[in-house]
Amino acid sequence: MFEKEYDVIVVGGGHAGAEAAAAAANMGSRTLLVTMNLQTIGQMSCNPAMGGIAKGQIVREIDALGGYSGIVTDKSVIQFKMLNKSKGPAMWSPRAQNDRMRFAEEWRLALESTPNVDFYQEMVSGLLVKGQKVVGVRTSLGLDIRAKAIVLTNGTFLNGLIHIGEKQFGGGRAGEKAATGITEQLTDFGFVSGRMKTGTPPRVDGRSLDYTKMIPQPGDAKPEKFSYLATKILTEQRDCHMTHTSALVHDLLREGFDRSPMFNGRIKSIGPRYCPSIEDKIHRFADKDAHQIFVEPEGWHTVEVYVNGFSTSLPEDVQYKALKSVVGFENVKFFRPGYAIEYDYFPPTQLKHSLETKLVDNLFFAGQINGTTGYEEAASQGLMAGINAHLKITEQEPFILKRDEAYIGVLIDDLITKGTEEPYRMFTSRAEYRTLLRQDNADLRLTPRSYKLGLASRERLERMEEKERRSKDFVSFFRNTSFSPEDINPILEELESSPVKQSDKMFKVFSRPKVTMEHMKRLAPVADYIVEHALDNEVLEQAEIQVKYSGYIAKEKNNADKLLRLENIKIPEGFDYRKLKSLSYEAREKLEAIRPVTISQASRISGVSPSDVSVLLVFLGR
Known part of the structure; x- marks a missing residue:
């Protein structure tokens, strides 16, 4: 079935995988996208929205670089808002509500219309490795498919375990099985793995809700869009709505805490700090009698509704009883209950800035496998991994964005340099140069560089x-x-x-x-x-x-230029930090583990002090 060798194989068809496949193919690589279900390419597994605080800037950057997320968002948008407009432009963040079904459809059509992309539906159960280099993948049916580079974008599927109350079952997403085999093989190679948790709220029937009791949340009077290309601007929008929990709702939820996998020890992994479950919010903020609930339509025509702010893994009967006590939800009908999911990830300090692994050549990781959370963070990593996979096999220098060039640069540098022990989410506060990294100028910052790569089109550059x-x-x-x-x-x-x-x-x-x-x-x-x-x-x-x-x-810009001098001071490959006795023990330990490429990167590692940086500079004759 697969007589030829592909240039790049992308494993997984979520946001990271879709962008990775598009990028590699558009740069000229013969690309195969292997996914367990071709019907869920680009699926919005959680909320039906793109963008938000700092995330909107990332989508604009993806678009400026020639990625597809902004275009797909514009083609499926049902509401647009520019958040933080009352603050300075560094904080302005675009956000779109989307039609979930149309979003996935537009992604599928975009990939199918991209030359050089082939598709195959099956689970990848392992990698083919020769020496220290990956040379292909093996599927669950035993097929060996050869390629020069592999991009793993497994999302929440690696040994995924779904929790609803005291019930648990294997799965990478509701209704879909988990992926097995890859984690075990990678740990045999010497990779360190960990477990993370995320969750999702119930989906309900919008016909059973009383919107007259809720607060309308309309889109902007003059909506904008994400892509810098000539995509259409909305002329009609769908409202979201807002309601609140109450002390009664909290009491009803607490009744199920003894059966909650979060509190009875079944879930041992760490969930996203900035997107907690409703039971976590009640537990952590016991002094609050109410929390906001955003009622978000799933599309133009469907009656399905996403209950944003009510993520939970409590038993389904507890979820139902408590949600019925929320204003406007008195007669609610469930489409499906909320759940939590645990999955394997690999601490990203095991990667280079190109997202290639340090242990296995030509193997790239992108998305939640690196410990991130969010469509936008995943898509940006997929784009960069796809670009760098193509550059690696064509023997070109990797494409790396610095912290003063893009939020994507901040994201990847944070992951590689600092690692993460909880699902990483981007915020404007993470970027020290956010005045430079605005959503309005992503094209000015990045399109010329992408055009030189052969990714951004001539039309995009001219615009x-x-x-x-x-x-x-x-x-x-x-x-x-x-x-x-x-x-x-x-x-x-x-x-x-x-x-x-x-x-x-x-x-x-x-x-x-x-x-x-x-x-x-x-x-x-x-x-x-x-x-x-x-x-x-x-x-x-x-x-x-x-x-x-x-x-x-x-x-x-002046501050960024000063720090750029440290970025230009390279640390020799294989440098032995143990021989520098003037370094603190912690610095030696961290520097040996992370192997920074430049003095600037070394200075950002937690545990490396300014005096440690001075020791390195003296030793390097600077």
Whole structure:
């Protein structure tokens, strides 16, 4: 069946696997996507949404690099919101509610229309390894399929175990069996594995809910989109709704705590800190009488509803009884109960920054196998693993994004350098250069690099260059055009901002905190320029940010450039840290385990102090 050798085999068809297959294929590799169920490619296993705080920035970065997640999201979106709009632009984060069925369908169609992608439905039970190099995979039917590189994106399927109350059964997702064999083989090779936990809430029948008792949560009046390409903007949206738990609901849930796998010792692994189950929230925040519940439709036409904020592994009878006491859920009908799932992962300090494993050449890991949680984190790793798998087998340098270049760079560096003992989730606070890493400029940061790789299309590059040129020209217009006090002072008085006494450049007054583009558009020269040059909202937003935050952006760029000097100081491969007696014992231990490539990476390892970095610099003659 498989006479030829593939360039890249991707194992798993979730968000990481789909992006990995698309990236490798679009760069020219003959790619095989092997998954246990072809009907669930790109499936949203948990909430029907993409983006959010910091996650929205990641989706924009994936799109800028030529990935598919932003395009698929735009084609299946039912509601769009820009979160944190009341804060500075570094915090603005796009989020979309999606039609779950259409999302998976669009992913399947996108991959099927990608040249170089083949598909095969079966479980991969092991790897074919020759010496220290992976050379293929073995399926559960005993088929050996050869390839030059393998990308593992197994999600929650490696020895997955589902918990509902005191019941437990093997599975990688509700209704799907677990994957076996791979963990055991990798640990035989010397890999260290661990267990993690995640969970999901009940799905219910929207026809049984009383939305009149809930608070509507509409989308933005002027919705945007994720992709920088010419995907369509929503003209119609579906509302979400919000309700709350209560002291009564909490008491009903507590009645089942003795049968909860979280509290009776059945679940020993660690779950996501920032997306806890409802029983965990009640236990950790006992002083709170209520928690928010977001009622999210699963699509345009289905009646299925996702109960966001009610993730649980309590017995199904307890789930049902408690949820019936939530306002608006008095007559609720269940589609399926919530559950928790435990699965194997491999601490990511065992990887290089390219996501290739240190122990086995040409073997790459991406997604939850690396200890992350979230579609967006998984998709970005899949994209990078697919890119680097292609680069490795074509004997090119790996593609690595630095911390000042992308949230994806922060994510991977955190994983490789610090590791994780709980499901890793991205936040804006994790990025020290978040003023540079905004959602609005991901294309300006990353598309030129992706185009050089052969991944981003010429169309994508030309759109980016046009946006950059028009934005720069508009900023120059503000720097070089003057205003008169008679025109600007009425606006400043409205804003209770100090009036001006003489003419000055528009850039200066536009830099004031309360003055927005909408105010500047009331000045005739600005309005005329916008009309004459047919500027769209994307250019207007980019120009406004460049004017109002130019000082902050320049300062952060300067800080990044200073630290870049440490990034350029390489540590020789195979360096023996044990011979540096001036290093602390903990530093020697951590440096030997992680094997940082640069001084900058070494400085970010937990347990390596500034004095340890100084010792390394002295020894390296710097």
